[in-house]
Amino acid sequence: MNTRVALFLSVVLHPLLMPTYLFGLLFLFVPELLGINTLSLSAQGSLLLLLFMNTFLAPALVIFYFYKLGYIRSLHLDNLADRRLPYITTVIIYTFATYLFGWQFEPISDLAPGISIVLGSITFSMAVVALISLRWKISAHATGMGGCLGAIACLFLRYGDTTLFYPLILGILITGWLMSARLHLNAHTPAQVGAGLALGVVVSTVAIFTFF
Structure with missing residues (x-):
């Protein structure tokens, strides 16, 4: 794989962007599963923007800010020590966002409880990544992609909505490309990428089949 392509995939498929991609896909293909099908397209767009602000813009x-103050040496977070503070802070932000969408943003919290379930599973995955990263450099990219892939696959299997078939196939292909990119850049070992993928898939699977 070309290094430029690998870098491009790592940036475009950044872990903080995964929630926006996942919710965007679910809003487009299966809005009825999330309970937002009664909302207008503009309202759905505003909701997706709000999710983007909470799950990407705020932690980014x-x-x-940590980088400018010198608390971390690189925005790429290549060093294990650089990952700890950003990861812990991101978990706190995601926990607060899950609380808002699950209990405070009415009528969204009543109409679309599935949003907080998916967001909660993402938050839990990130918390586990943050905990593991105290000792070991597990791949957050693979965890995020695994979570998306697991959620799509489980919704497809549980509800049999055929509109999710092609997004699922595309997700499998993108996951393979991203994992190859992370390995090509020597950002992670195969074990770190595999562990991240497994973590994301397992957490999203349990969340969907237990709470959705």
Whole structure:
């Protein structure tokens, strides 16, 4: 794989962008499963923007602030020590976002409880990644992609909605490309990438089949 392509995939498929991609896909293909099919397209767009602000913009700005203050040496978080503070802070932000969407943002919390379930599973995955990263450099990219892939696959299997078939196939292909990219860049070992993928898939699978 070309290094530029690998870098491009790592940036475009950044872990903080995974929730926006996942919710965007679910909003587009299966809005009825999340309970947002009664909302207008503009309202769905505003909801997706709000999710983007909470799951990408807020933690990204905090991480950039840490970088400018010198608490972390690189925005790529290549060093294990650099990952700890951003990961812990991101988990706190995601926990707060899950609380807002699950209990405070009415009528969304009543109409679409599935949003907080998916967001909660993402938050739990990130918490486990943050905990593991105290000792070992597990792949957050693979965890995020595994979570998306697991959620799509489980919704497809549980509800039999055929509209998710092609997104599932595309997700499998993208997951393979991303894992190859992380290995090509020597960002992780195969074990770290595999563990991240397994973590994401397992957590999303348990969340969907238990709470959805």
